[in-house]
Amino acid sequence: MKPTNHPAIRVASAPVSWGVMEETDSTVWPSPGIVLGEIAAAGYDGTELGPYGYYPNEATALSERLNQHRLTLASAFVPLHWFQPERLPADIEGLMRVAQLLRALDCGYVVVADAMALPDDSAPSDSAWRSAAAALEGVARRLEILGLRVVFHLEAGSHLATPDDEARLCALTDPRLIGICLDTGHYAYSFGNPRDAIRHYGNRVRYIHLKDVDPVVRERVATEGFDFYTAVRAGVFTPLGCGCADIAGIVADLKTSGYAGWVVAEQDILLPLDKGRTSLENARKSRAFLQELGI
Numbered sequence: 001m002k003p004t005n006h007p008a009i010r011v012a013s014a015p016v017s018w019g020v021m022e023e024t025d026s027t028v029w030p031s032p033g034i035v036l037g038e039i040a041a042a043g044y045d046g047t048e049l050g051p052y053g054y055y056p057n058e059a060t061a062l063s064e065r066l067n068q069h070r071l072t073l074a075s076a077f078v079p080l081h082w083f084q085p086e087r088l089p090a091d092i093e094g095l096m097r098v099a100q101l102l103r104a105l106d107c108g109y110v111v112v113a114d115a116m117a118l119p120d121d122s123a124p125s126d127s128a129w130r131s132a133a134a135a136l137e138g139v140a141r142r143l144e145i146l147g148l149r150v151v152f153h154l155e156a157g158s159h160l161a162t163p164d165d166e167a168r169l170c171a172l173t174d175p176r177l178i179g180i181c182l183d184t185g186h187y188a189y190s191f192g193n194p195r196d197a198i199r200h201y202g203n204r205v206r207y208i209h210l211k212d213v214d215p216v217v218r219e220r221v222a223t224e225g226f227d228f229y230t231a232v233r234a235g236v237f238t239p240l241g242c243g244c245a246d247i248a249g250i251v252a253d254l255k256t257s258g259y260a261g262w263v264v265a266e267q268d269i270l271l272p273l274d275k276g277r278t279s280l281e282n283a284r285k286s287r288a289f290l291q292e293l294g295i
Contacts, residue, residue: 006295008260012074015050019271028271040069042283049076059104074262079115082132114158133172140177151181157228163192185211188245208263212243241289
């Protein structure tokens with residue numbers, strides 16, 4: 001029996017904590033069976049989907065695999081090229097495939113982000129922002145018919161990366177349609193305070209990725225101009241409670257605000273690991289820290 005002390009909050013993990021990340025070398029990824037087994041062994045209640053096709057993408061098969069480990073599917077993280085109209089239609093159709101799977105497994109939310117920008121990409125224009133916001137609302141309306149709500153997620157290295165970007169997109173979109181997945185690590189990566197986001201956005205924060213940030217590596221990112229993958233390789237994300245994102249304060253804020261739903265404990269890594277703990281050891285450390293905080 002996995003202990004969860006706060007009845008309104010359930011704690012999941014995600015394949016990204018095992019190095020299973022979009023647009024990275026899949027030949028070094030561990031098998032889905034290993035990841036599911038270790039998520040369960042570390043004491044989590046659920047998992048996110050990971051890149052589409054990593055876990056079984058047929059609902060019955062996926063449900064059976066999850067049930068073998070007494071895990072629940074929490075949601076899926078899906079990056080789309082919101083600022084590239086020529087690529088967006090195909091991305092949206094891919095998102096709808098994911099949504100059908102989430103719907104079949106009774107998920108309530110789908111997490112969307114902007115895909116990684118290319119090094120020579122220019123900053124989007126005002127009209128591009130308006131177009132992206134309109135496209136996001138259009139997708140949200142389609143997903144609403146399926147019983148899914150959209151939450152958007154800051155992603156370092158994309159055009160939707162910083163607290164200022166989040167504020168801009170929020171101002172351009174209907175809060176009923178577009179909620180926030182607060183990723184505490186990506187928010188802090190850009191020197192934002194995730195607790196400020198909880199206070200400012202209130203119940204627009206509908207889903208949580210808990211991630212912690214090494215402040216020394218973050219400073220190197222800022223001063224040396226690391227791209228996101230270099231920052232991950234350098235260890236910018238730590239087990240929960242080992243960084244500067246104030247995870248304890250965030251959890252206290254969530255409890256005070258009456259947050260009910262999933263928090264997904266994550267530590268983005270890239271394989272092979274050069275040093276440090278294994279993914280299982282990191283996941284156990286993060287889970288133990290959250291249990292100390294009462295969730």
